[in-house]
Amino acid sequence: MARTIQSLERAAAVLRLLAGGDRRLGLSDIASSIGLAKATTHGLLRTLQQEGFVEQDPRSGKYQLGAELLRLGNSYLDVHELRARALVWTDDLARSSGESAYLGVLHQQGVLIVHHVFRPDDSRQVLEVGAMQPLHSTALGKVLAAFDPVARNAVDDGELTAITGRTLTSREDFEREMVRVRALGWAADLEETWEGVASVAAPVLDRRRMPVGSVAITGAVERVVDDGAVRPHLVAAVRECARAVSRDLGAGRF
Amino acid sequence: MARTIQSLERAAAVLRLLAGGDRRLGLSDIASSIGLAKATTHGLLRTLQQEGFVEQDPRSGKYQLGAELLRLGNSYLDVHELRARALVWTDDLARSSGESAYLGVLHQQGVLIVHHVFRPDDSRQVLEVGAMQPLHSTALGKVLAAFDPVARNAVDDGELTAITGRTLTSREDFEREMVRVRALGWAADLEETWEGVASVAAPVLDRRRMPVGSVAITGAVERVVDDGAVRPHLVAAVRECARAVSRDLGAGRF
DNA sequence: TCCCTCGTTCGGCAATATCGAACAGAGGTA
DNA sequence: TACCTCTGTTCGATATTGCCGAACGAGGGA
Numbered sequence: 171m172a173r174t175i176q177s178l179e180r181a182a183a184v185l186r187l188l189a190g191g192d193r194r195l196g197l198s199d200i201a202s203s204i205g206l207a208k209a210t211t212h213g214l215l216r217t218l219q220q221e222g223f224v225e226q227d228p229r230s231g232k233y234q235l236g237a238e239l240l241r242l243g244n245s246y247l248d249v250h251e252l253r254a255r256a257l258v259w260t261d262d263l264a265r266s267s268g269e270s271a272y273l274g275v276l277h278q279q280g281v282l283i284v285h286h287v288f289r290p291d292d293s294r295q296v297l298e299v300g301a302m303q304p305l306h307s308t309a310l311g312k313v314l315a316a317f318d319p320v321a322r323n324a325v326d327d328g329e330l331t332a333i334t335g336r337t338l339t340s341r342e343d344f345e346r347e348m349v350r351v352r353a354l355g356w357a358a359d360l361e362e363t364w365e366g367v368a369s370v371a372a373p374v375l376d377r378r379r380m381p382v383g384s385v386a387i388t389g390a391v392e393r394v395v396d397d398g399a400v401r402p403h404l405v406a407a408v409r410e411c412a413r414a415v416s417r418d419l420g421a422g423r424f
Numbered sequence: 425m426a427r428t429i430q431s432l433e434r435a436a437a438v439l440r441l442l443a444g445g446d447r448r449l450g451l452s453d454i455a456s457s458i459g460l461a462k463a464t465t466h467g468l469l470r471t472l473q474q475e476g477f478v479e480q481d482p483r484s485g486k487y488q489l490g491a492e493l494l495r496l497g498n499s500y501l502d503v504h505e506l507r508a509r510a511l512v513w514t515d516d517l518a519r520s521s522g523e524s525a526y527l528g529v530l531h532q533q534g535v536l537i538v539h540h541v542f543r544p545d546d547s548r549q550v551l552e553v554g555a556m557q558p559l560h561s562t563a564l565g566k567v568l569a570a571f572d573p574v575a576r577n578a579v580d581d582g583e584l585t586a587i588t589g590r591t592l593t594s595r596e597d598f599e600r601e602m603v604r605v606r607a608l609g610w611a612a613d614l615e616e617t618w619e620g621v622a623s624v625a626a627p628v629l630d631r632r633r634m635p636v637g638s639v640a641i642t643g644a645v646e647r648v649v650d651d652g653a654v655r656p657h658l659v660a661a662v663r664e665c666a667r668a669v670s671r672d673l674g675a676g677r678f
Numbered sequence: 679t680c681c682c683t684c685g686t687t688c689g690g691c692a693a694t695a696t697c698g699a700a701c702a703g704a705g706g707t708a
Numbered sequence: 709t710a711c712c713t714c715t716g717t718t719c720g721a722t723a724t725t726g727c728c729g730a731a732c733g734a735g736g737g738a
Contacts, residue, residue, distance in 0.1 A: 243497025244554025245443035300498025
């Protein structure tokens, strides 16, 4: 992994900057943020615009992400093998549990949601595919951190930021939780990421029994938790779904 | 729009190639498809991989799109002003019409779906956000082609490929349809894209009354069409939704 | 086993991206 | 209105940078 193409790295930095700042950015802001000359940044933006990766508001001249990224992101989902295998199983999981189901994979320092099945009722829900969630506070993330050394390293290198009052923030508590997750084979998030929301997750393993993602259900804490503990039938449903997907991927029987 | 950065254009071509071919591609295939030396292509792929835009299967060495694209595509949706304004209105549209609702924008030679509300029942549905649909056969596309000169040019430059037996394939028929859509202010797709499926769409206009997208509902032809014509209350619902979104964008009253 | 093809690395050439400075135009201020 | 200060954009010279041909090692198929 030696020589990389400078202009591509810089273009990627521009895209990531535009993805971070939640509204349009001006050329000068972008140039100074990345630390490049205005003319250089303009060249990058001009090309990215021609390719559809960024768009420019003709009125203000400011730049934002382009539609081509949405199209390519969708193509990524089409190719995603894990997601394809998990489609039917997560659908069943949402149906049988009555809660919304998620499929996540490790990406950079977080969990990337690659599939999301709405809770089977008429409530208004937003799709979270493509969104990132923290590793240390969510059930999806804990499972990955417990079984995937790469994910664990990402947690160790980062901060255990407190998102709610219940988020585990000390390294000792988190390590204890990791031991527990490994022993049980599943993880829970009891209002550690969102107030009033709990979730349960289990790992998906490939043919070499390495974790490639995790499956979870998420719902109001009153429905998911009973008397301080996650309802056993929900745990069983999540674990069975994860096992089914793993089996589809070629993992041996358990 | 003069000088563009060569390596960026080539990297974009690689990504587009990977998005087109629906499975993993080898380095040699990619290099010969784009018409570059293997070493050059490898440099592009190496950088794209480091940035997360492509991933390499360690077993076969083949390349596919990367997760970062999904994340960036999701960020694009977050910034999308039209989509943000349309969220509540399309939700109401799906609810009142009982069919699934779509919001599309012109992108390259097609319609890019930027929002999709499921039909309010328990049926299994796949989310189509990020997918592309043809301009000349869908209601979403016809509306754009009728009111947006850029979209019309895209249709004129392309082929009127027959997707079903009912797709309009002659330039004369299509021009007549355009006149009709402009006169009515809405468009229909009666099994011209999918067998057994019909849809109705109306344009969303910005403050300068230029079309920036279109809103549609789609459903089984038996439910949408009655005696050869689209049910009037569905047309009214779609047009009202489009007007509401347009008003939110600052378009004057009608 | 051989052999072909794969992905990868290396090094020299020159095409290419970079940068500073100057340009035009919009927005705001006095 | 006139000024001024930002904006995004273009231009041209420099040498840095990415490009390509060829060679390498490994894997799979016959």
